[in-house]
Amino acid sequence: MSYKSPLYLGFDLSTQQLKTVAVSSTLQLEWEEAVSFDDDLPHYNVSKGVHKNTEENEVYSPVAMWIEALDLVLTRMKEKGFDFSRVEGISGAGQQHASVFWSEEATHAFEDLQKEQRLVDQLSPRAFAHPWSPNWQDHSTQTECDIFEEGVGGEDEMARISGSSAHHRFTGPQILRLKQRLPEVYKASKRITIASSFLTSVFLGKIAPFDVSDVCGMNLWNVEELKWDEKLLALAAGGEDRAEELKEKLGLVESDGGKCLGSVSKYFVERYGFPSDCSITLFTGDNPATILALPLRPLDVIVSLGTSTTLLMSTPTYYPSPAYHLFDHPTTSGLYMFMLCYCNGALAREHIRDKIQSYHNRAETGQESWNLFNELATSTPPLGKQSESDPAKIAFYFPLSEIVPNVQAGTWRYTFDGKTLSDDSSAWSLPDDDARAIIESQALSMRLRAAPLLTPCAENNQKSQPRRVYLVGGGSRNPAICEIIGQVLGGSEGVYQLDVGSNACAVGAAYKACWAVERKEGEKFENFVGERWDEKKMVKRIGDAYKEGIWEAYGEILGAFKEGEGRIIAEKHN
Numbered sequence: 001m002s003y004k005s006p007l008y009l010g011f012d013l014s015t016q017q018l019k020t021v022a023v024s025s026t027l028q029l030e031w032e033e034a035v036s037f038d039d040d041l042p043h044y045n046v047s048k049g050v051h052k053n054t055e056e057n058e059v060y061s062p063v064a065m066w067i068e069a070l071d072l073v074l075t076r077m078k079e080k081g082f083d084f085s086r087v088e089g090i091s092g093a094g095q096q097h098a099s100v101f102w103s104e105e106a107t108h109a110f111e112d113l114q115k116e117q118r119l120v121d122q123l124s125p126r127a128f129a130h131p132w133s134p135n136w137q138d139h140s141t142q143t144e145c146d147i148f149e150e151g152v153g154g155e156d157e158m159a160r161i162s163g164s165s166a167h168h169r170f171t172g173p174q175i176l177r178l179k180q181r182l183p184e185v186y187k188a189s190k191r192i193t194i195a196s197s198f199l200t201s202v203f204l205g206k207i208a209p210f211d212v213s214d215v216c217g218m219n220l221w222n223v224e225e226l227k228w229d230e231k232l233l234a235l236a237a238g239g240e241d242r243a244e245e246l247k248e249k250l251g252l253v254e255s256d257g258g259k260c261l262g263s264v265s266k267y268f269v270e271r272y273g274f275p276s277d278c279s280i281t282l283f284t285g286d287n288p289a290t291i292l293a294l295p296l297r298p299l300d301v302i303v304s305l306g307t308s309t310t311l312l313m314s315t316p317t318y319y320p321s322p323a324y325h326l327f328d329h330p331t332t333s334g335l336y337m338f339m340l341c342y343c344n345g346a347l348a349r350e351h352i353r354d355k356i357q358s359y360h361n362r363a364e365t366g367q368e369s370w371n372l373f374n375e376l377a378t379s380t381p382p383l384g385k386q387s388e389s390d391p392a393k394i395a396f397y398f399p400l401s402e403i404v405p406n407v408q409a410g411t412w413r414y415t416f417d418g419k420t421l422s423d424d425s426s427a428w429s430l431p432d433d434d435a436r437a438i439i440e441s442q443a444l445s446m447r448l449r450a451a452p453l454l455t456p457c458a459e460n461n462q463k464s465q466p467r468r469v470y471l472v473g474g475g476s477r478n479p480a481i482c483e484i485i486g487q488v489l490g491g492s493e494g495v496y497q498l499d500v501g502s503n504a505c506a507v508g509a510a511y512k513a514c515w516a517v518e519r520k521e522g523e524k525f526e527n528f529v530g531e532r533w534d535e536k537k538m539v540k541r542i543g544d545a546y547k548e549g550i551w552e553a554y555g556e557i558l559g560a561f562k563e564g565e566g567r568i569i570a571e572k573h574n
């Protein structure tokens, strides 16, 4: 029999797509495949992967759509000749926070799977107590978030325990809301997982534990002590006497990110030809998986430009604050993942792009639809200042209610003359000035909030700036967006694009699968990837990022930027 070199699959169940990649033992990318929920599964009638009930601020996705997407993506690979018999390990990532409610029947539904039929036809009618999964863009749980924060004594304490203040999208507040609104669904839910452990379960053919990093997106986990927090469980369950019941529905949390949980379920062996001993390793959240796509050093930042925009760092210090999130690291104990997450990322930029296109009667589609937006963004000077004496233009674009800061939808434009922030926007040339301003605004917000973790150190010339800025996700294909984010954040060693750009998260998950199977006893993920990673092939330096004068000019505006945000927050409270 001829030797077949092993492959490792990484899945990414994100908001708009299910993607998968295959990598070799040397971490070379060998296959990429994706299913778009809107385009490939139109019968679910989702838009950008979700349904919305705007009256209630609810955003949710059909669980059946995800399962159908899984068979579809594997079928496409099979039809194109992908050799599943080479796959020795599978891992993956899920959009964070999204809960899946399993019925009592789930175990039997897994046992009864027949290779001739699709998963969706066999699992959907039996395995779930609820057909929907709340999406991370959901904003329906303000009351529940208040209950959580009041219950522990405020947002600082909440952040100290769970690594984050109470957030609308986090699973604990979402479970409480579901329990109060749909008590019969809660009762019928034998088990509750999140998107990552949901997909792990489908591959394993039984309900999987949570991963130690993704569980931090629930407001239920004590991040430093690595255990469920009893007080938070009681808050989510609606009473101390009900906390145990919830704990049973949730089940275990696995702290070894490289643990093989078992072999792939026989359904996948028989239908697609996976080897029967193909190993399933815990899936994690899409953001934790993204930091596994490269050997990230302290003071390096990753900006993920997916549907959400996130800024990610790895840090050994547990320094919690309501201003950001800290998660346990997905592979390495003693490290934490720092994260900022914005709801208004790609969709807000698309919104401005579309306005500009329509104003100028342009009809380009696909990647070309960004041409005019990019021309305007790069030809506009920083902060829209044509001359030194011009006021700076600062704006906030939140077509959706935002997470950071927690405010309602809206657009606000200001000018700043160095002393006063004015809401007179007559100096703005619209819609053209919005192109650069939206990218600057998103990047200034990240710079403002990441500053405490980028504390000055001698190695870094005493400036509170990152070393490398890595850009990943769909938006990282866009040179104008990359250039401007780089200038605002000012990485001292430059701005980099990952070769696997929009698939970084799936690639990080595939590396995790490879590490889980091939690691030597005690070998850390960072060392494993560091040794096999070929920097020259895998990243491209695309610019200097730090530009003397420009980075400082953005720094001078941060006070006014914060004031602008403060005014928007104050409006919310009026």
Ligand SMILES: Nc1ncnc2c1ncn2[C@@H]1O[C@H](COP(=O)(O)OP(=O)(O)O)[C@@H](O)[C@H]1O
Pocket (backbone or CB within 6 Å): 014, 015, 016, 017, 305, 306, 307, 308, 346, 347, 350, 367, 370, 472, 473, 474, 475, 476, 477, 478, 481, 502
């Ligand atoms: N050239 C481009 N310029 C700007 N944004 C882009 C470009 N190409 C793709 N995108 C954005 O990437 C987004 C999808 O990114 P992706 O990382 O695949 O998202 P997710 O993983 O959340 O589904 C789209 O919403 C689109 O706005």
Ligand SMILES: O=C(CO)[C@@H](O)[C@H](O)COP(=O)(O)O
Pocket (backbone or CB within 6 Å): 014, 015, 016, 094, 095, 096, 097, 136, 169, 217, 285, 286, 287, 306, 307, 308, 309, 310, 341
């Ligand atoms: O809510 C968060 C992180 O807290 C989001 O980052 C989700 O994890 C969804 O990510 P994408 O679909 O944008 O990849």
